[in-house]
Amino acid sequence: xxxxxxxxxxxxSCERVFRPDLVGRPVxxxxxxxxxxxxxxxxxxxxxxxxxxxxxxxxxxxxRGQVTVFSANFALYGDLSRRVMATLRSLVPGIEVYSIDxxxxxxxxxxxxxDELGRTIGRTIxxxxxxxxxIGIAPTKTLAKIASKLAKQYPRLNGCCYMxxxxxxxxxxxxxxxxxxxxxxxxxxxxxxxxxxxxAQQFVDLPQEWVRARMGVAGLRTWSELQGVECISFEQLPPxxxxxxxxxxxxxxxxxxxxxxxxxxxxxxxxxxxxxGEGSVCSEVQSYLLTNRHREDQPQRYETSxxxxxxxxxxxxxxxxxxxxALRQVFLPGYGYKKAGVILSQITPASERQGSLFSxxxxxxxxxxxxVLDTVNxxxxxxxxxxxxxxxxxFRMNREHLSPxxxxxxxxxxxxxxx
Amino acid sequence: MAQxxxxxxxxxxxxxxxxxxxxxxxxxxxxGFPSPADDFLDSPLDLNRELVHxxxxxxxxxxxxxxxxxxxxxxxxxxxxxxxxTPYDGCIAVCxxxxxxxxxxxxxxxxxxxxxxxxxxxxxxxxxxxxxxLIWGIVRHVxxxxx
Numbered sequence: 117x118x119x120x121x122x123x124x125x126x127x128x129s130c131e132r133v134f135r136p137d138l139v140g141r142p143v144x145x146x147x148x149x150x151x152x153x154x155x156x157x158x159x160x161x162x163x164x165x166x167x168x169x170x171x172x173x174x175x176x177x178x179x180r181g182q183v184t185v186f187s188a189n190f191a192l193y194g195d196l197s198r199r200v201m202a203t204l205r206s207l208v209p210g211i212e213v214y215s216i217d218x219x220x221x222x223x224x225x226x227x228x229x230x231d232e233l234g235r236t237i238g239r240t241i242x243x244x245x246x247x248x249x250x251i252g253i254a255p256t257k258t259l260a261k262i263a264s265k266l267a268k269q270y271p272r273l274n275g276c277c278y279m280x281x282x283x284x285x286x287x288x289x290x291x292x293x294x295x296x297x298x299x300x301x302x303x304x305x306x307x308x309x310x311x312x313x314x315x316a317q318q319f320v321d322l323p324q325e326w327v328r329a330r331m332g333v334a335g336l337r338t339w340s341e342l343q344g345v346e347c348i349s350f351e352q353l354p355p356x357x358x359x360x361x362x363x364x365x366x367x368x369x370x371x372x373x374x375x376x377x378x379x380x381x382x383x384x385x386x387x388x389x390x391x392x393g394e395g396s397v398c399s400e401v402q403s404y405l406l407t408n409r410h411r412e413d414q415p416q417r418y419e420t421s422x423x424x425x426x427x428x429x430x431x432x433x434x435x436x437x438x439x440x441x442a443l444r445q446v447f448l449p450g451y452g453y454k455k456a457g458v459i460l461s462q463i464t465p466a467s468e469r470q471g472s473l474f475s476x477x478x479x480x481x482x483x484x485x486x487x488v489l490d491t492v493n494x495x496x497x498x499x500x501x502x503x504x505x506x507x508x509x510x511f512r513m514n515r516e517h518l519s520p521x522x523x524x525x526x527x528x529x530x531x532x533x534x535x
Numbered sequence: 536m537a538q539x540x541x542x543x544x545x546x547x548x549x550x551x552x553x554x555x556x557x558x559x560x561x562x563x564x565x566x567g568f569p570s571p572a573d574d575f576l577d578s579p580l581d582l583n584r585e586l587v588h589x590x591x592x593x594x595x596x597x598x599x600x601x602x603x604x605x606x607x608x609x610x611x612x613x614x615x616x617x618x619x620x621t622p623y624d625g626c627i628a629v630c631x632x633x634x635x636x637x638x639x640x641x642x643x644x645x646x647x648x649x650x651x652x653x654x655x656x657x658x659x660x661x662x663x664x665x666x667x668x669l670i671w672g673i674v675r676h677v678x679x680x681x682x
Binding site: 134136137198199200202203206240243244245246522523524525526 | 546547589590591592594618619631634667669671
């Protein structure tokens with residue numbers, strides 16, 4: 117049996133850990149730069165606030181419904197996510213962290229009653245970390261996902277849905293919307309919609325050959341998993357990242373190359389730091405620029421440029437240099453840019469790095485320099501030591517509704533007044 | 536109730552990644568004779584292990600104010616708060632009462648609870664079903680810094 121532990125409305129729930137007054141009240145969380153809605157409490161969903169909707173569109177609803185608004189506080193969410201995962205790990209034989217707010221867990225060898233175990237997991241995470249979760253337990257990961265959605269939907273399940281008898285599974289699939297099945301996605305969802313297939317059971321009833329022909333191996337896996345045949349393996353170690361990206365939408369349009377170069381240099385530094393954190397090196401650096409899509413009266417551009425490196429690197433200096441070269445290739449004056457990003461790709465483990473015989477850089481020396489950079493920024497705070505190309509003024513996001521970083525910064529104190 | 540010098544709490548998470556270890560025995564010998572203590576080395580003492588029993592459930596809370604001075608909890612002290620401990624009668628806890636956080640000793644009675652300060656300038660607070668009340672976490676340790 118597999119389990120899925122899914123945090124309910126995770127970002128909104130994180131804010132509520134330190135704001136118990138908001139329990140039972142509508143809460144929304146905005147994306148970086150306060151652009152769109154990225155999380156809603158159940159009460160906010162009930163008001164009709166949509167996922168991904170631009171903030172300005174729902175402003176009237178928010179004012180009328182007395183919704184509490186937060187800017188995304190990923191320092192807090194990341195810390196509470198680690199705590200949720202650590203608590204789960206202490207209760208089951210193995211876990212696979214799937215996203216910031218979801219983890220699969222392995223129940224092989226655990227004794228019944230598994231639904232009781234599921235509820236204990238839920239209660240423990242709720243008490244120890246303060247985050248409400250929904251638990252689904254079923255013979256495959258795909259079915260466990262469905263079970264966790266049922267656990268969220270039906271309060272009488274007490275936060276855990278254990279779905280194992282074939283007749284129960286059949287009953288659930290007969291009613292479960294096909295579009296919501298893990299692995300179906302939007303593209304196939306639309307296809308099935310046109311075909312008139314609505315439930316997971318209708319998909320299961322399709323012939324195997326048809327599924328293979330139309331959806332390939334991935335589709336076949338979903339099809340089999342829905343029938344209780346385990347096809348998606350359990351991965352305890354997170355796969356090495358394929359890409360590392362930092363991108364931001366600007367609060368205002370940026371027109372000058374100098375300013376964009378500074379921003380891109382900063383994003384490249386952040387990417388390089390992440391890369392070293394994973395013990396990886398990359399051999400492609402890409403920069404891109406995007407104009408404001410919402411301004412149809414203005415000329416539009418999306419341009420990207422890729423730099424191939426002569427040898428893999430994890431050096432901030434080299435990555436920043438390449439990102440700026442790429443930027444200069446895509447920048448054209450006369451446009452107002454609203455978004456920029458840096459992407460590192462062709463990522464491999466640093467331990468397998470193939471040095472070039474005629475390398476112009478001393479890898480040992482550079483790696484010592486990077487160690488100093490990382491140590492200084494870790495002990496004295498992010499952005500203490502930066503490359504000059506970033507300038508002295510760090511890129512600031514619009515975060516008007518930011519809550520304190522209660523758990524990761526000594527200076528950001530939750531001030532509470534006892535009576 | 537004393538309103539001056541209101542106690543204030545601030546929250547932090549422990550970072551266990553850095554370890555300050557204090558070796559209990561033994562030393563490195565560069566050359567010459569091996570240390571006779573080598574066979575008796577214990578692992579170093581780790582304050583994180585001693586004070587943080589359940590890292591995922593442990594939060595740091597800063598005290599400001601003197602309402603718990605009688606229990607040795609003073610202005611500026613750091614509380615180590617464990618949410619995984621089940622509240623018990625007489626525990627010292629970070630509580631949430633009617634919109635505010637406070638640290639108090641909790642007396643559990645039938646149908647109500649008393650939040651007991653340990654400074655005569657403050658009065659006990661009675662909470663029952665009519666209050667918005669939550670025991671947020673149990674205080675396990677207090678860290679004081681002498682300057």
